[in-house]
C-alpha cells in the first residue's frame with residue numbers, strides 16, 4: 512500500500528530520507544520538526560530510511576507522489592543516496608514525482624546523467640514564501656524540466672513574480688497550526704490573477720489558521736469557489 516497523503520495536491524508521499532535544516536522563514540513551523548521532536552528524534556540529523564527507500568517499486572497503478580515531505584530532495588547530506596533514489600524514479604515510469612525544494616541552487620549539479628531535457632515523470636518545484644525568495648524561481652527556470660512548479664505555502668507576504676515564463680503551476684496556501692502566521696487573502700488572489708494573466712495553472716490549498724472549514728485549514732474558497740488546477744501527468 513502506498514503511503515496515502517493528506518496533502519490536497521498529491522496522492523502519496525515518499526520519504527527515502529528524513530531530517531532537514533531550516534533555510535528560510537517558510538521553515539519556521541516545519542511540521543517535520545514538530546513530529547520528530549514528539550518522537551524524541553533530532554530533526555536536524557538527515558537519515559536514510561531503512562524501511563521506505565524503495566517503496567514506489569511496490570506501488571501499483573499510477574500515482575502522483577510528493578517526495579521528501581520530511582526533508583529536502585536536494586539537501587547536501589543526501590548526496591550519497593540520491594542516485595539510488597533517482598534510479599527508483601527511473602524504474603517506475605508509471606508514477607509521477609513531485610520534487611519540491613528550498614535549495615534550487617543545488618538542482619543542476621545533482622541531476623542524473625541522462626536527465627536531458629527532463630524526465631517526463633518528474634515535476635520540479637521550489638517553495639517561495641514571500642517576495643524575498645522570488646530568486647528561487649529564477650534558479651528553477653534555468654533547469655530543464657518536464658513540469659516546473661512553485662509552492663507559495665506558507666504564504667507569509669505578498670509576491671509579485673514578474674515574468675512567469677517557464678513556470679507551469681503555482682500552489683498557494685496559508686499556514687496552519689497553533690502559531691500560524693496569517694495569510695492575507697489578497698496575496699493569494701494576486702497570485703491567482705498573475706497565473707491567469709500568464710497562462711499558469713493555479714491551485715489554492717487552504718486559507719490557513721487553526722480551524723478546519725469544509726475539510727481544509729481555514730477553508731479553501733476564494734471568491735466563492737475552489738481553485739484546483741493541476742498539470743496532467745505525461
Ligand code: SF4
Pocket residue numbers: 531532533534537538541542543544580581582583613
Ligand atoms: S526545507 Fe522543508 S523539510 Fe526542511 S526544514 Fe524547511 S520546511 Fe522543513
